[in-house]
């Protein structure tokens with residue numbers, strides 16, 4: 036009798052094992068579950084919500100980006116019937132990403148929700164009965180998780196340009212410029228880096244002061260001295276997107292207003308050639324919009340954590356209200372001078388891999404006479420002769436000799452600009468020029484005369500630079 040019970044028990048166990056194996060191996064359980072879900076969806080009234088990629092004015096919907104990040108991180112993506120495999124940022128990375136029309140499930144606070152990747156939108160469907168209880172906390176949860184992902188993974192940066200008067204279009208931002216590739220005073224470079232680092236950590240600090248968490252920079256200096264490259268280096272350093280406003284395409288202040296309002300947090304908003312913008316009379320309305328934005332009045336209602344960067348060739352010729360550039364509106368002024376001997380040596384080291392050379396003494400002497408060129412001009416000569424450092428340096432010597440007479444003045448101004456730092460209101464650096472009128476050692480009336488002459492002579496020397504190489508790097512990056 037006991038033996039019969041034992042045999043019966045073993046047979047039942049074996050049968051259960053076989054059925055279990057059959058169910059799992061053949062995916063029967065999965066099919067049953069799927070069918071059951073379909074029935075559940077029919078029984079329960081569903082609420083469907085769409086997250087479109089673009090809003091009504093065709094601006095990018097930031098929630099779409101967050102949902103995309105969130106969904107692509109879900110473990111259910113790995114378990115789904117099918118999904119896409121794509122290469123990640125590094126060549127050996129393989130990541131999963133939702134296929135168009137793919138549907139995946141997610142669970143939140145005991146409720147099941149379904150997401151479908153539709154054309155240009157994500158569709159969320161959840162039970163109406165659950166909506167009141169979970170929708171808000173669920174969206175908040177998506178925000179938090181996507182923010183965490185963004186903090187952790189290197190962002191795919193974007194460069195936005197205004198294609199029309201009030202619309203942005205983005206392309207991947209892949210500019211290779213970094214602070215390491217830019218030739219500038221090491222001290223200044225370090226100060227800017229630590230200023231940016233403390234800005235990144237400064238959310239609480241700014242808020243305690245009742246200020247919007249943003250910082251603005253003015254980069255000024257002659258053409259080809261690295262202003263645009265510096266903006267790219269800042270973006271790469273901070274992992275921020277770049278919004279490059281072409282103000283010539285903006286005619287009304289309302290357009291500029293909506294462009295600025297459509298920018299997102301963790302971005303650098305760049306207005307190049309700000310001097311030209313300021314000098315155009317009909318721009319007065321736009322200027323007030325820009326000033327409101329600089330003051331943080333406009334951007335306080337949208338995302339924070341932004342930099343504004345203005346570039347210009349010279350501050351000297353501006354006939355504008357000095358209030359535009361006052362501290363608070365422009366927090367940091369950085370001057371980009373023409374090359375001096377130490378700048379030349381630094382370029383020779385990065386462009387030619389040469390730290391010392393027998394021709395350096397001769398180059399140093401020519402710089403002593405006041406001759407100078409922009410880093411772009413010197414860089415181009417070095418690139419085109421990079422196989423022979425001697426030839427490259429000789430070509431720089433020849434070019435410097437050509438500008439010698441002219442740049443005797445420009446060189447003095449270029450090199451006499453120095454930076455001093457003061458602790459600003461927000462604890463960062465203010466970089467100002469020493470000397471009256473911002474001219475370093477060249478102050479007063481004589482300085483002004485010299486600067487007028489300098490402007491004229493630079494125009495001449497720029498013309499010379501074009502003859503070196505057709506791709507002389509001017510206006511690059513735009």
Ligand SMILES: Nc1ncnc2c1ncn2[C@@H]1O[C@H](COP(=O)(O)OP(=O)(O)OP(=O)(O)O)[C@@H](O)[C@H]1O
Nearest residue numbers: 217218258259260261262263264410411508510511
């Ligand atoms: N300080 C620098 N260090 C290294 N490379 C430089 C520097 N300045 C310029 N260059 C090189 O010269 C080229 C032009 O530089 P960039 O476009 O940044 O100059 P810019 O100051 O913005 O000129 P513009 O006022 O005409 O817009 C770039 O390819 C850049 O690599």
Ligand SMILES: [Mg+2]
Nearest residue numbers: 262263346510
């Ligand atoms: Mg530029």
